[in-house]
Amino acid sequence: MKTLASHIMDIAENSIAAGATKIEITVKEDITENLFYICIKDNGSGMDEATLKKATDPFFTGRTVRRVGLGLPLFKQNAERTGGRFEIKSRPNCGTEVTGCFILDHLDRPPLGDVANTIVIMAAANRSVHFIYTHSTPKGEFVFDTKKIKKVLDGVPMDNPEIFKALIEMIKEEINDI
Amino acid sequence: MDKIKSLADLKKIRDNVQSKIELREKSENPEKSVQIKVAMATCGIAAGSKETMTYFIENLERNGIPAIVTQTGCMGYCFAEPTVEITKPGEEPVVFGHVTPHKAEEIIQKYLKNGELVEGIIPVNYNSI
Numbered sequence: 001m002k003t004l005a006s007h008i009m010d011i012a013e014n015s016i017a018a019g020a021t022k023i024e025i026t027v028k029e030d031i032t033e034n035l036f037y038i039c040i041k042d043n044g045s046g047m048d049e050a051t052l053k054k055a056t057d058p059f060f061t062g063r064t065v066r067r068v069g070l071g072l073p074l075f076k077q078n079a080e081r082t083g084g085r086f087e088i089k090s091r092p093n094c095g096t097e098v099t100g101c102f103i104l105d106h107l108d109r110p111p112l113g114d115v116a117n118t119i120v121i122m123a124a125a126n127r128s129v130h131f132i133y134t135h136s137t138p139k140g141e142f143v144f145d146t147k148k149i150k151k152v153l154d155g156v157p158m159d160n161p162e163i164f165k166a167l168i169e170m171i172k173e174e175i176n177d178i
Numbered sequence: 179m180d181k182i183k184s185l186a187d188l189k190k191i192r193d194n195v196q197s198k199i200e201l202r203e204k205s206e207n208p209e210k211s212v213q214i215k216v217a218m219a220t221c222g223i224a225a226g227s228k229e230t231m232t233y234f235i236e237n238l239e240r241n242g243i244p245a246i247v248t249q250t251g252c253m254g255y256c257f258a259e260p261t262v263e264i265t266k267p268g269e270e271p272v273v274f275g276h277v278t279p280h281k282a283e284e285i286i287q288k289y290l291k292n293g294e295l296v297e298g299i300i301p302v303n304y305n306s307i
Contacts, residue, residue: 006223013218017251063219065254071220114228121231125249152189156196159247161236166191173183 001074003113004038004102010071011040011098012122017062018044020095022130027115029104029137035084036102036109043095052090075100082106116171119144123167124158133171140178144171212238212245212290213265216277219252225259226278233279234262234286243290255300264289273300 001007008025015023020042028037047055054060056076061069076086079100090096102109119133123146133144149158149167156163216222216231231247238245255261258275264285265271274285275298288294 001224006228009218009228010220010223013223013249013251016249063252065252066256069220074220117228117232121228121235122249124235125231125247148185149188152185153192154196156192159235160195161239162191162195163188164235166188170183170188 001078002110004036004110005113005115005118007075007078007100007110008038008040008115009118009122011075012042014071015040015042015044015096016122016126016129018042018046018096020044020129022132024132024134025119026134027112027136031104031138034104036104036112037099038102039097039099041095041097046092046094046096047090048092052088055088055090056086072098078102078108078110082109116168116175119171120158120164120167123149124164127157135175135178137178142171142174142178144174210244210267212243212267213271214238214245214247215250215263215265216247217251217253217255217259217261217263218249221252221256222259222261227260229279230260230262230277230282233282237283237286238290241286241291243286245290258298258300261300266290270302273302274298275300 001010012023012025022043024041026039030037056072058068058070058073061067063069072088075098079086079102082103083106084101084103087099088096119131123131131146135142153163158164158167214234216227216234218227218231231249234247238247250263253261253263253273255273255275260277261273261275262277263271263273274281277285281298284296288296
């Protein structure tokens, strides 16, 4: 994965596959502690302890179309490569929480990438899922909540090209400000 | 386009779009729309399926093609990512491989507009006994 935004999308896809109706994505740039923190929390089906242990094994996957599952292992590898850490917590029927902690100024930390596009694509393609994206830096915090957006849009779908572009633009502006 | 700084700005755009939408019964009539599923598992994302999907969303309407663009998981064609499954109304689904935004444009112009087949179709697996 070239960017952290791709990782976010990849992990969130797991949540969607697990039947989540609410996905909270948190990105935190902590300059004082030199940490870059990403957390994806869902209310999907979760995993039992045995599955959880195997989740970061690249040769374990929940699907049948191929025999490898690289999403979590790649995320873990990237976090640990920078000297950071990776954590996954899950309980059956309660959901899963994946956290990756990167060292902010480490050369091997991938750039965040186009996170605005990532969030809007996921929200547009999974209309029934409630996404909450929180981005915080020492300067401030920005929250993108699809429930509020849907209220404003009032029936106009997010995958309408104009709305789609406007939403991406809006998130970019907000993130630039903080 | 003016900068969008708040939900109020978004509302303006929304109202603008709403008046433009000739209530194309998109959601009421999914069987009349083209269905496009972009494979978005680890393999697809790493190969750039995000750009492909963005391209489809932004360009189908411009070409006057009513379509629903959604995501799907890995279809098992990791070697040919980004892969896209396209179902035209009343037709069998067709899977295309290596769909970069450039290829997406070709698919829109040739396959969706004119019904011509384009290179890069992944054949449906035969059922073996």
